[in-house]
Amino acid sequence: MDAIQLIVSGLANGCVYGLIALGFVLIYKATEAVNFAQGDFMMLGAFLCVGFTNEAYLGLPFWAAVPLAIMAMAVFGYLFDMTILRRMFGESQVAIVILTIAFGFVLRFIAGEVWTHEPVSLETPFAGEFINLGGVVLDVSEILIVIVTLLLTGVLYLFFSRTKLGVAMQAASQNQLAAYYMGIPVKRIQSLVWGLSGAVAAIAGILFASKGAIDPSAGLLGIKAFAAAAIGGFGSLPGALVGGLIVGLVEPIAARYGPVGVSQIAPYAILILVLIFRPGGIFSQTQRKKV
Amino acid sequence: MTLLKIENATMRFGGVVAVDNVSLHVDQGEVFALVGPNGAGKSTVFNLISRFYTPTEGAITLEGEDLLAHPAHDIAKLGIARTFQNIELFENATVLQNLLVGRHRHKRTNLLSEMTFLGNARSEEKRHRQAVEEVIDFLDLQAYRDKLIAGLPYGVRKVVELGRALATEPRLLLLDEPASGLSVEETQDMAFWIEDIQKQMGITVLMVEHDMGLVSAVSDRVMALSDGKELATGTSREVQSHPAVIEAYLGTSGIQKGGDTGKKKKGKAA
Amino acid sequence: MRFVFKTDYDADIRWFKHGPQFFWYMLALGLLLVLPLYFVWIGNAYLLGEITAVIIFTIVGMGLMLLTGQTGLASLGHAAFMAIGCYANILLLNAGVPWLIAFPLSGLIAGIAGTIIALPVLRLHGVYLALATLAMSILTGDFIVLFDDYTGGVAGIAVPDISIFGYTINKYANPYAFFYVVVAVMLIVLAAYRNILRAPSGRAFAAIRDSEISAKAMGVNLTKTKATSFFLSCVAAGWAGALFGHSATYVTHETFDVIMSITLLLMIVIGGLGFIHGAFFGAVVVGILPVAIANMRSWASAAFDVNLTIPGLESLIFALIVMGFILLEPMGLYGRWLKIRTYFELFPFYRKDMFRRQKSYQKTERVQ
Numbered sequence: 001m002d003a004i005q006l007i008v009s010g011l012a013n014g015c016v017y018g019l020i021a022l023g024f025v026l027i028y029k030a031t032e033a034v035n036f037a038q039g040d041f042m043m044l045g046a047f048l049c050v051g052f053t054n055e056a057y058l059g060l061p062f063w064a065a066v067p068l069a070i071m072a073m074a075v076f077g078y079l080f081d082m083t084i085l086r087r088m089f090g091e092s093q094v095a096i097v098i099l100t101i102a103f104g105f106v107l108r109f110i111a112g113e114v115w116t117h118e119p120v121s122l123e124t125p126f127a128g129e130f131i132n133l134g135g136v137v138l139d140v141s142e143i144l145i146v147i148v149t150l151l152l153t154g155v156l157y158l159f160f161s162r163t164k165l166g167v168a169m170q171a172a173s174q175n176q177l178a179a180y181y182m183g184i185p186v187k188r189i190q191s192l193v194w195g196l197s198g199a200v201a202a203i204a205g206i207l208f209a210s211k212g213a214i215d216p217s218a219g220l221l222g223i224k225a226f227a228a229a230a231i232g233g234f235g236s237l238p239g240a241l242v243g244g245l246i247v248g249l250v251e252p253i254a255a256r257y258g259p260v261g262v263s264q265i266a267p268y269a270i271l272i273l274v275l276i277f278r279p280g281g282i283f284s285q286t287q288r289k290k291v
Numbered sequence: 292m293t294l295l296k297i298e299n300a301t302m303r304f305g306g307v308v309a310v311d312n313v314s315l316h317v318d319q320g321e322v323f324a325l326v327g328p329n330g331a332g333k334s335t336v337f338n339l340i341s342r343f344y345t346p347t348e349g350a351i352t353l354e355g356e357d358l359l360a361h362p363a364h365d366i367a368k369l370g371i372a373r374t375f376q377n378i379e380l381f382e383n384a385t386v387l388q389n390l391l392v393g394r395h396r397h398k399r400t401n402l403l404s405e406m407t408f409l410g411n412a413r414s415e416e417k418r419h420r421q422a423v424e425e426v427i428d429f430l431d432l433q434a435y436r437d438k439l440i441a442g443l444p445y446g447v448r449k450v451v452e453l454g455r456a457l458a459t460e461p462r463l464l465l466l467d468e469p470a471s472g473l474s475v476e477e478t479q480d481m482a483f484w485i486e487d488i489q490k491q492m493g494i495t496v497l498m499v500e501h502d503m504g505l506v507s508a509v510s511d512r513v514m515a516l517s518d519g520k521e522l523a524t525g526t527s528r529e530v531q532s533h534p535a536v537i538e539a540y541l542g543t544s545g546i547q548k549g550g551d552t553g554k555k556k557k558g559k560a561a
Numbered sequence: 562m563r564f565v566f567k568t569d570y571d572a573d574i575r576w577f578k579h580g581p582q583f584f585w586y587m588l589a590l591g592l593l594l595v596l597p598l599y600f601v602w603i604g605n606a607y608l609l610g611e612i613t614a615v616i617i618f619t620i621v622g623m624g625l626m627l628l629t630g631q632t633g634l635a636s637l638g639h640a641a642f643m644a645i646g647c648y649a650n651i652l653l654l655n656a657g658v659p660w661l662i663a664f665p666l667s668g669l670i671a672g673i674a675g676t677i678i679a680l681p682v683l684r685l686h687g688v689y690l691a692l693a694t695l696a697m698s699i700l701t702g703d704f705i706v707l708f709d710d711y712t713g714g715v716a717g718i719a720v721p722d723i724s725i726f727g728y729t730i731n732k733y734a735n736p737y738a739f740f741y742v743v744v745a746v747m748l749i750v751l752a753a754y755r756n757i758l759r760a761p762s763g764r765a766f767a768a769i770r771d772s773e774i775s776a777k778a779m780g781v782n783l784t785k786t787k788a789t790s791f792f793l794s795c796v797a798a799g800w801a802g803a804l805f806g807h808s809a810t811y812v813t814h815e816t817f818d819v820i821m822s823i824t825l826l827l828m829i830v831i832g833g834l835g836f837i838h839g840a841f842f843g844a845v846v847v848g849i850l851p852v853a854i855a856n857m858r859s860w861a862s863a864a865f866d867v868n869l870t871i872p873g874l875e876s877l878i879f880a881l882i883v884m885g886f887i888l889l890e891p892m893g894l895y896g897r898w899l900k901i902r903t904y905f906e907l908f909p910f911y912r913k914d915m916f917r918r919q920k921s922y923q924k925t926e927r928v929q
Contacts, residue, residue, distance in 0.1 A: 105880035268696040367780030381771035396780040405760035406753040
């Protein structure tokens with residue numbers, strides 16, 4: 001009984017990690033940029049939703065606040081690429097890594113100023129509700145997290161395989177120059193990918209905040225999401241989710257059954273093991289440059 | 292005497308057969324050209340020799356030495372240098388520094404002597420610089436010696452890349468489309484240089500080129516490829532008049548395909 | 562503009578390209594060496610301690626610059642390698658090893674440990690190295706706690722004094738001697754860095770940064786060369802860590818945290834990626850910034866009667882400076898200095914686009 005609760009809770013955590021990792025892989029695949037502020041995007045999305053719906057702030061109905069927060073983060077991601085990253089066109093990856101790290105600091109500061117550094121919870125209609133499945137008591141929020149993640153994965157899959165925009169995004173990620181010659185507006189596509197990734201981050205943030213408290217330093221969770229993305233294989237969307245689930249499951253299990261201090265180390269230990277034995281990640285793609 | 296020998300090389304990428312059972316041998320001191328329409332597998336042959344790819348089947352040897360037993364970074368040490376179709380220079384370094392990287396295969400210093408600049412570091416460095424200055428003189432690059440690559444025009448970059456390959460003092464030089472994107476005058480310079488490289492320096496050249504003017508001017512033997520298969524091998528004249536080659540370029544119906552034939556005429560005029 | 566007429570190959574090899582350049586650098590070195598006299602004169606060595614700390618940061622800054630600026634690999638975990646150097650130094654000293662042996666060894670241990678950790682990821686894309694080192698840096702504190710029998714863990718551990726042939730150097734007892742020890746290490750690292758740049762290995766690093774594929778075609782063994790760069794970088798970090806320990810006199814599991822790692826990377830970006838000078842400019846900014854902000858804060862609260870004790874203000878300002886540099890001056894402070902100098906040298910012929918580089922569509926490193 002206990003074990004099932006542990007696994008469901010781990011799965012829910014893993015879904016959040018997976019979604020952050022997903023946003024990160026989306027950007028990496030499309031632009032080869034690495035967004036080290038993805039965790040902070042998640043944090044900001046959560047706080048926007050808190051700001052829209054919590055009684056202490058705007059107090060809007062929950063079902064209105066969620067799409068608002070997601071849209072706001074989508075616009076935010078789009079604008080971040082359009083106004084800041086587009087100037088970096090052709091710069092090295094290291095520069096972009098550093099820029100996004102610094103941007104994460106800025107976001108953390110802004111969130112601290114607007115929403116203070118005290119942890120807050122998102123006020124959801126289903127907060128604190130439990131269901132009893134044959135003796136197993138499960139948190140509704142956790143079940144919802146798993147369901148929403150599954151739905152989102154399906155939607156994204158359909159988006160990339162069926163819609164014109166999704167296919168264009170894939171094309172632009174494989175060869176920018178060729179995509180540009182084919183009439184795909186590569187720069188705008190990149191901004192749209194950042195917007196999409198912002199929306200995914202907002203969803204991850206809302207799910208995270210509905211389950212527990214959030215504070216401005218929650219963005220550091222992004223680091224675990226990086227580990228998840230690398231475990232899954234950097235360029236792979238399903239890999240990001242699977243990596244997230246692995247990290248999410250390993251943590252509580254190691255905390256319960258392992259010696260003290262192992263649960264913090266466990267995700268990174270897995271990361272290092274994966275990098276040694278299957279360097280490209282579980283869902284690795286062979287990487288080779290054409291000359 | 293045979294320098295490079297490729298026997299029954301096949302390269303498959305998934306379902307695509309980029310090189311299909313190709314055999315060729317390049318003799319010591321000759322200029323050998325690979326021609327063919329885009330996507331014929333010419334660059335793949337180069338990448339096989341450079342060991343960027345490992346052939347699905349077949350053998351590649353340099354004077355009997357099995358190249359497939361070596362990793363890619365050993366190829367330069369064995370005396371094979373190459374240039375790239377889309378220029379791969381070190382953008383944030385000067386022309387001089389780029390050429391000096393070409394000397395890497397002659398590196399005899401160890402880390403400790405490099406850090407202290409004691410022992411052979413200084414004398415080695417002078418030796419490298421002397422070799423590089425000779426290449427600069429040969430290719431007339433003096434004016435660009437200390438310029439960053441990032442600011443150089445395309446034609447000069449092409450020459451710098453040739454220079455970097457020459458700085459390795461190779462036995463076999465692989466030139467991937469040396470004249471693509473060059474003006475008529477620059478192409479002529481390139482032809483003279485290739486001749487000098489062959490005649491004066493005694494370096495064997497294997498090149499991929501679309502400009503048939505350049506190919507017939509400098510090459511001793513030509514091989515035509517299409518869809519990864521060998522069509523014909525022989526002198527430039529023989530290959531150009533070979534029915535299979537004409538068919539591959541012009542199609543059976545005689546309709547011109549792509550820009551290759553256009554280049555061919557322009558090359559002849561030049 | 563100065564034109565140097567070169568008559569032999571040494572002219573291209575030597576450290577200083579012409580007489581005046583030699584003069585200015587020697588003047589700077591001379592000023593640095595007589596600096597303690599000023600503090601002896603005013604009788605207060607507090608500021609000298611701050612300057613010593615800045616020089617310690619230039620040591621690790623140079624190490625990271627070699628890796629990130631020269632080889633193009635980002636490490637987000639250099640504080641971890643500082644920690645390895647620091648604790649190795651302490652343990653060796655406590656075991657009775659003389660400082661003159663323990664200190665060099667501490668750098669080597671950091672270098673070897675770092676290389677062993679990085680080796681599996683060096684074959685992969687640069688992002689993986691950034692991630693693996695970031696993970697390293699996060700775990701440093703956990704590992705120090707895990708091995709608290711040796712490291713002191715949460716309680717911390719005292720750093721023994723430096724002892725050279727019976728002469729004991731403590732940061733508080735004789736700050737001047739400590740200053741010269743740090744300067745000596747800095748000069749050794751600087752000389753090695755400068756030498757390696759004019760040798761084949763240094764050029765191989767730059768080749769990897771600019772084009773892995775053609776570096777490989779020129780005979781550069783990518784994994785080995787990256788590992789060499791990483792090793793050297795970690796040795797410098799280890800030495801800086803050992804000196805940092807002597808400077809702090811007491812270290813705990815929180816001394817070398819991930820924020821320090823990130824600060825180190827941001828530091829060299831502000832200074833100017835790819836230039837040795839950048840390590841120095843960056844360290845000065847990191848050293849001055851907290852002091853400047855504190856002064857501004859007290860000045861503002863005195864002048865306008867406002868309370869400026871906002872949490873996280875320092876990291877915000879730091880982050881904004883970094884973003885400003887990356888967007889507006891990617892060559893960092895040193896690049897700005899180069900432009901100003903060129904402007905005056907060429908006056909009135911300086912053109913705005915002289916340092917501009919062409920931007921191109923990304924050449925992907927992935928399979929197409």
